[in-house]
Amino acid sequence: MNPNPEQFMNTRKRTEAVALPTAADYLIASRQCELKNLQYFLQMGKLVQSISNLVHGLQRERGASNVFLGSAGQKFASERASMASDVDRRVSEFRQALSEVHGELTDYPASSHLLNRIASALHDLEGLEGLRDRIELQSIPAEAATQRFSQLIHHLITVVFEAADTVVDPSIAGLLVAMVHLMNGKEYCGQERAAGSAGFSCGRFDDALSQRMMHLVEAQERCFEVFVSFADEDSRLLWQSLRAHPREVEIERLRQRAWSVGRYKTMDPELADRWFALMTERIDDLKMVEDSVEGCFHACCVERFAEARESLDHQETLLASLDREDRTSQPVLVLCDSGREAGAPAGDAWASDGVSQQFGRSIFDLVQEQTRRLQQMNDELQSAKEALDDRKTQEKAVLLLMESRGLDNDQAHRVLRKLAMDQGRKLPEVARALVSMADVLK
Amino acid sequence: MNPNPEQFMNTRKRTEAVALPTAADYLIASRQCELKNLQYFLQMGKLVQSISNLVHGLQRERGASNVFLGSAGQKFASERASMASDVDRRVSEFRQALSEVHGELTDYPASSHLLNRIASALHDLEGLEGLRDRIELQSIPAEAATQRFSQLIHHLITVVFEAADTVVDPSIAGLLVAMVHLMNGKEYCGQERAAGSAGFSCGRFDDALSQRMMHLVEAQERCFEVFVSFADEDSRLLWQSLRAHPREVEIERLRQRAWSVGRYKTMDPELADRWFALMTERIDDLKMVEDSVEGCFHACCVERFAEARESLDHQETLLASLDREDRTSQPVLVLCDSGREAGAPAGDAWASDGVSQQFGRSIFDLVQEQTRRLQQMNDELQSAKEALDDRKTQEKAVLLLMESRGLDNDQAHRVLRKLAMDQGRKLPEVARALVSMADVLK
Structure with missing residues (x-):
């Protein structure tokens, strides 16, 4: 709230003691604003990456917890513990990234949405220990535990969504849109793994469950479509090789069985392990695509920042030389014509000037x-x-x-x-x- | 670029030595962001008012310069000088308002557009003295001088437009939309005054001129329609009484004559003075409507700021009391359910918790x-x-x-x-x- 024109004036290193900001000063300020925004997204990239990592860890922990609860504590007890400590590490990294972008976040008057989304995610994270205790004690149904993890993941992805909504640079915005849709698609994939595991473990799918699976497949596809139209070339190629993997055919076959088996026929419960393994591989591969988008996003921020920095320097040099001209040839008339901005056709009425x-x-x-x-x-x-x-x-x-x-x-x-x-x-x-x-x- | 979580933490006056930001902290930060945005627009209101005043002064100076040049220096010589010094005063006020909102403007990473618009306006203002010298020497045609003023005014109004584009609060945004359309309509009215003066002085309107007048009337009407749908009650009433003024009928009559007279018939050049006087009154009345919107805008910012401030205090109190609960009853499980956010139907799976x-x-x-x-x-x-x-x-x-x-x-x-x-x-x-x-x- 302390306007400080002095500080601002320093950017042009003017020799005058007190001078009013000029058009040139504001032109520079406009460029600096762009730079600041790019710098903000360089920081933001780290936050997005930490969220991508944390979500991946949570998806793994959710899967393991699901199997643990579904098997009445027989399976995945030790896996679950190691995944939980892995998540804890990622939570610290998320908090670290959050604290690094903190100044920018809270200085930005338009980020109330984003900050509120972070509050939601942190609130869920604060409840994570409690959730784990109940899973450990098997005092929570598998479905409810899954839903709690899903909610936390949803809130984390929403943070990335809100961040994407504040971008000004189009190339950066496109990559964040690709990222958030990829994360969403991957999450639907994770939910499909859970739904499928539930069905395959008990050997049947009732109407609601098979419809849920169909919904999750369709939702995934829609997300991936948007991802493909905004992703960089490398990530798109990685995505295509994922799609071409033989695993995809096997997953498709299992999906068909799940949809067609109905509530009365039963299946070999061994399929559950196969399903879980295949989907886990798929999710891990999707994470690699995420890492690729994230790498490209970072490179793009760095590149755009360097460009903007260079172009600002160039303008400052240019303006300084104009400034010298200005001082040597005073008084000066600054006359010009926008050509069409004045709401009237541009004449050459003062071309003689x-x-x-x-x-x-x-x-x-x-x-x-x-x-x-x-x-x-x-x-x-x-x-x-x-x-x-x-x-x-x-x-x-x-x-x-x-x-x-x-x-x-x-x-x-x-x-x-x-x-x-x-x-x-x-x-x-x-x-x-x-x-x-x-x-x-x- | 210096993230400072410590400073941030102070907002909750926690007793712990070092604590990680919690959901509650971010909730508060989200509210503080809203407050900051409202505070920004409280400052912005002053800038908008100074622009409204400056534009009005420039419209007057443009009118007088137009008459001065049209009468080969016979009319309005002294009026023009006093209007110019009036404009100079308003330019200082504009610069003052600019310097007061400076910190906010340049801190806001999304304001590159706004800052660039200000650069345009300042650039035009820097050329104002030169323009006046040429008018004084009658070395610039009336039309060209008018266009230069119009361009400057256009750039100033665009600043308000860009400011309106950064508002987050809907009631404030609506009033700024009303304001910018009123300013635009008033400016079209000013241009209509100039076009009409040109025609009435020489006693005829060629096709281009009468079409230009029709265009300006239509453009005005469209702006005023948007103004009416976003303005506050008081300003709307003021607007209606302006429309009901007998002067409007006389203006309408003169417009009809201008459109129908054609390029061959001639009219009494005395009509030019009458036209100029009527349109000037109209523009002055429109300025009063602008002042009314501006007053309402300011009151609205103050009110919304007080509300937001109060609601933030309320939340801080509430959170502090929860915090105390938290410390007395540790360890605590924070469990809850969004009901629908997780992408799956909300069960009451942990209602027993x-x-x-x-x-x-x-x-x-x-x-x-x-x-x-x-x-x-x-x-x-x-x-x-x-x-x-x-x-x-x-x-x-x-x-x-x-x-x-x-x-x-x-x-x-x-x-x-x-x-x-x-x-x-x-x-x-x-x-x-x-x-x-x-x-x-x-």
Whole structure:
């Protein structure tokens, strides 16, 4: 709250004792703002990586806990303990990354959403020890324990989602959109592993369970589609090789059996172990794709930062030379014409004006160039923002259906998909139409 | 770039020596962020007011300069000088307001657009003295001088537009949207005064001039429509009484004469003085409406700030009491269930869990409440953001038509309006369709 123009003025190393900020100062400040934003996302990248790691650990612990509870404590007791201590390490790393980005986070007046999401995630983490105690004592049903882990993971992914929503640079935004959809898809995959394990262990799938599995497969596919359209080349290739892996065929076969077996027929419970192993491999491979996106995100931040830094230096040099001109040839008329900004057609009414026109044009050109650049970045940002908005709208539509029709999450997703299919429209479109009718539906 | 969790921790006055930030800390930080944003807009309000004042002064100086140049220096020589010194005073106030909001502006990583707009405006202001010298020497045509003033005014209004684009609070955003559209409408009114003066002074209106006047009237009306839908009750009433003023009928009559007189018939040049006086009164009254919106904006910021402050204090008290509970009854299990966030239907699987459930629920409820509140604010913000986006899209469509079809600004507006009329669609809709076809058109 302490405006300090002095500090700001230092950026141009002006020799005057007290000078009012000029157009050039604000042009530099505009560039510095971009730099600051990129620096913020360099830090943010570490947080995203720590979340990716933590989520992966939690998915493993969730899987092991599920098997542990499902086998009445017979299986995975020691695995579970080692996974838990692995998660604890990752929690520390997450907290560490959080503390490193702390200053930026709380200085940013628009980050109330993000901070609140972090509060949710931390709140869940604070309950993790308690949850583990109950799993250890087998005093919580497998399904409930799974759900608790899933909620924590959901809250962690939402932090990345909100972070993606604050990006200004389009290339960075696209990679974060790829990342958050990959994380979401991987999480649906983790939930599918749990649902499948439950079904295969007891040897049958009732309607609700097989529908849930279908929902999770479809939800995964949609996430991966968005991921593919925003990911970098390397990560996309890694993703394609994952898809081409023979394991995928076997998983597909098991899925088909799960969907078709019904509630009365029974299957060899040994399939449960095979399913769990296959899906675990798949999830581990998805984590490698995440690491690839994360690596690319970091490289992109570093590169964009270096570019922005260089371009700022260049402008400062340019402006300093203009400044010298300015001092040697005072008084100076700074005259120029935007060509079209004034709401009237640009004439060449003052083309005859020669006084320091070159000088005027130079500063003016720099400002115009920055305007165009920012405009173009905004335009390029659109598709990333739309992908995030689509996701938000779908979540809103699902909530709306749950509230107004008393459906559960899976059913609401199904209704939404059916609406889209019946009307031959895209899912986000149907979701938007639904949300726009919220008042009628409630 | 210096993360300082210690400083952050102070907000909760915890007694522990070193403690990791908790969910509660981040909940508080989320609220503090909102407060910071409101504080920013309290400062921003002063800047907006200084811009409103400066624009009004410039509109007056533009009018006087126009008459001065049109009368070959016979009229308004002294008025012009006093208006210029009035503008100089307002420029100082603008710079003062700028320096007061400086810290906030440059700390905000997303304000590169805003800072760049300020650079544009300052650049124009730096050329103001030069422009005046040329007007004094009558070495610049009236039309060119008018356009220079218009460009400066346009850049100043764009600063308000960009500021409106960074608001998070919906009530504040709505008022800024009202303000920026009122300012725009008033500016079109100022340009209409200039165009009309030119026509009435020489006693005739050629096609281009009367079409320009029609364009300016229509553009005004569209701005005022948006203003009315976002303005507060008081300002809206003030606006209605302006519209009901007998002067409006007389202006309408003069407009009709201007449109119908054509290039061959001539009119009494005395009408020019009458026109100028009427439009000046109108512009002055519009300034009063602006002041009313500005007053309401300020009151709204103060009120929302006090509310947010109170609600933060309340939460801190609440959390401190939970904290005490926490310390007296350790170890505590914090268990809770979001009900629906985990992507699976909420069961009551751990409804039987009694350990400190009340405590868990309390922090959890606070976080959930904040999530809902932020979500609701976002939803309410939509209509204000849409009004700004519509405006941006229209400007983009106009630029596109100018570039691809070689039209001037007025013609491009006309084409856009005709498209909308012919297709029976709304202007923003047609503009969006045009922009989406940019690649084909270029």
